[in-house]
Amino acid sequence: MSISFYYAPMSTSSITEAVLAELSVDYQGVELDIDAGDTRTEAFLKLNPNGRVPVIVHEGVIIWESVAITLYLGETFGTEKALFPESGPSRGEAMKWVVWSNINLADAAGKLAAELPPDAPGAVQQGSQDFVEIEQRRPQALLKARQTLHHCFEILNGALADRHFLLNDYSLVDTHVFVLVAWALSMELELSAFPNIDAWFARCAQRPVLAAMMSDGQ
Numbered sequence: 001m002s003i004s005f006y007y008a009p010m011s012t013s014s015i016t017e018a019v020l021a022e023l024s025v026d027y028q029g030v031e032l033d034i035d036a037g038d039t040r041t042e043a044f045l046k047l048n049p050n051g052r053v054p055v056i057v058h059e060g061v062i063i064w065e066s067v068a069i070t071l072y073l074g075e076t077f078g079t080e081k082a083l084f085p086e087s088g089p090s091r092g093e094a095m096k097w098v099v100w101s102n103i104n105l106a107d108a109a110g111k112l113a114a115e116l117p118p119d120a121p122g123a124v125q126q127g128s129q130d131f132v133e134i135e136q137r138r139p140q141a142l143l144k145a146r147q148t149l150h151h152c153f154e155i156l157n158g159a160l161a162d163r164h165f166l167l168n169d170y171s172l173v174d175t176h177v178f179v180l181v182a183w184a185l186s187m188e189l190e191l192s193a194f195p196n197i198d199a200w201f202a203r204c205a206q207r208p209v210l211a212a213m214m215s216d217g218q
């Protein structure tokens with residue numbers, strides 16, 4: 001049975017879109033407009049009570065959370081395509097980076113996006129449930145998010161010192177982390193202090209799927 005994929009442009013669901021494209025897996029896409037409230041309709045909340053994309057439905061089973069989706073698609077379709085490790089220590093390493101990137105890097109990037117002035121590049125807009133009212137914003141929260149993101153980049157830069165990709169060869173782990181790093185960079189962060197990430201980012205951007213995503217501005 002084919003996969004249904006609920007997504008919104010320029011959102012966390014870009015990770016899943018890139019993973020599906022790398023795997024060449026067929027799916028039926030359902031586009032939602034976050035600003036128009038499509039993620040908070042009764043029908044969508046039945047699929048994901050968190051009111052968030054991405055969501056996939058595979059063989060009648062609903063899966064949300066981008067980490068769960070990447071790991072599920074990786075183990076289901078990725079091993080035979082050499083894009084995800086077989087069960088074993090390498091699989092553990094894959095899980096480490098995918099989970100870390102959401103819990104640490106994406107969390108910090110999300111906090112930064114919510115604290116930036118609404119007209120700044122990458123800032124959360126009023127239609128999103130992550131929008132923070134202007135009067136509730138605190139300069140310390142903005143600073144803390146920037147510091148945490150910087151620390152995440154230090155960790156990633158260190159990990160890439162002796163390898164071209166996170167698991168040595170290109171894998172869905174790079175796809176997942178790349179989309180999150182691209183999101184962070186859309187907030188006018190730059191990589192001059194992180195040469196290993198910079199070089200890895202350029203290598204990943206040569207993948208046709210990621211090159212297309214970058215040129216579409218997703």
Ligand SMILES: N[C@@H](CCC(=O)N[C@@H](CS)C(=O)NCC(=O)O)C(=O)O
Nearest residue numbers: 011012039052053054065066128129
């Ligand atoms: N932890 C979730 C986060 C997903 C998420 O935050 N999605 C946002 C778009 S980037 C969303 O759907 N927001 C809907 C809304 O604000 O109503 C994941 O990784 O899947």
